[in-house]
Amino acid sequence: MAEELDQVIANALREVLEVTPNAIGIFDQSLTLIYCNDVLAGLFCMTRAEALGKTQEEILKRSFDTSEGINIASDDFDSWYQELNCNQQQTHFNQFEADTTEGVVFKMTRMTLDSGLMVMLGTEITELKQVQSSLELALTKLELLANTDQLTGVYNRRYFEDIARKEIDRCIRYQQTFSLLLIDLDHFKNINDHFGHHIGDEVLIHVTSICQRQLRLTDTLCRIGGEEFAIILPSTEASDALQIAERIRESVNQANIPVDEHQTNITMSISIGVTEYKRHDMAISDTLIRADKALYRVKENGRNSCLLI
Ligand SMILES: Nc1nc2c(ncn2[C@@H]2O[C@H](COP(=O)(O)OP(=O)(O)OP(=O)(O)O)[C@@H](O)[C@H]2O)c(=O)[nH]1
Structure with missing residues (x-):
């Protein structure tokens, strides 16, 4: 059985x-x-x-x-x-x-x-x-979107904070350095007031691409505020950072930026605060405070210049 x-x-x-x-x-x-x-x-x-x-x-x-x-x-x-x-x-x-x-x-x-x-x-x-790889792709796109400034296409503040933290960790661990540039457009309010917000946006896009062209692939340009940008320059000492800042400032100042359909060109200037990472910087906010101080002084002293602190 x-x-x-x-x-x-x-x-x-x-x-x-x-x-x-x-x-x-x-x-x-x-x-x-x-x-x-x-x-x-x-x-x-x-x-x-x-x-x-x-x-x-x-x-x-x-x-x-x-x-x-x-x-x-x-x-x-x-x-x-x-x-x-x-x-x-x-x-x-x-x-x-x-x-x-x-x-x-x-x-x-x-x-x-x-x-x-x-x-x-x-x-x-x-x-x-297939579902898994579409999800992974969607996630990558979503992450990129979450880290990108919609207007200029460069990284946003959220990404800046993320990469800055990693850069500080890297410097602490490997005894390395980096420099930070804090860029602010001069009298940008006048552009908006004179030509309108839409043209102001175009100027921001132009200035961003001029800055980007001056950088290496390893440098990271982020828009961290309305008309404020930060650039992280890995493995770069203060004196080199100042030179790079000066090069960026000059290239923005020399550019003729078209502002309307009638091909009117304007010139813009920017102010840049420069600082190098210091051993006692525990967070990027410490480095940012110095760069901000430098930027404030440039503005006080008449703008269109770079200062290292
Ligand atoms: N078009 C446009 N304007 C913006 C954007 N974000 C901020 N702004 C403008 O940027 C201007 C910043 O003005 P202020 O902070 O007075 O600075 P500023 O006129 O550049 O003067 P300084 O920084 O002192 O040289 C304001 O008019 C904001 O409305 C943006 O996304 N698009």
Whole structure:
């Protein structure tokens, strides 16, 4: 009676294995495939008859040689397989993702049973992976948006605080330095009053791109207030920072900025407070206070200039 029941269960299981959308394969102790359903054979672009009787190594090598079936992320099959084999011998159970040359992704589970048989079970997760990568992309875009100033396209204050904190941590840890430039447009209110807010916006965009052109890729320009910008210059000492500030000031002051459809050009000037990170600066606010002091003095002394404190 019990044997009969076993037989019924075995037959039912066999039927399930045939119709399940999961990939299922069983290898014997010598890693020869002794059972698989069509889904598993299809993963390797084979028919079941072609796959059965082959060893795991032969099946994978075929994928490697023909570039059909499972993608093998290596140029050197022998060392890749050796590593896989070694891992399989060390653990009885593991899970991994396998993607095929046709863009299908499976989550694979491998189990070595007490009998020494190795069972492979694969569940397709292509859609899940697609959703995951769209979500990751959306998250990256969202992060960029959250860190970007909408008007000028440079980083905003939120990002400035973030990167400044990291820069300070880096300086403390590696005994390095950085400099900070605080830029403010001179008499910018007059532009708004004279030409309107819309033109004021255009001037801000122009000035931003002039500043950006003077910087290295590793420097970070952020708009931290209405007409106030901060630039972090990593690994830059005060004297170099002052030179860079002077170069930026000059290039803004020399530019002819178009302000309306009639091609009227104006010139703008900016004031810049310059400071270098000091060992006792525990937070960026300490560095900012010095740069702000320098900027305030430039404004007091007539603007269109740079000052280092
Ligand atoms: N168009 C425009 N104007 C802005 C924006 N943000 C701030 N402002 C203007 O910037 C002007 C800043 O004026 P003030 O703080 O008086 O400074 P200022 O006229 O530049 O004078 P100083 O800084 O003393 O040289 C104000 O008129 C703000 O309305 C913006 O996004 N677009």
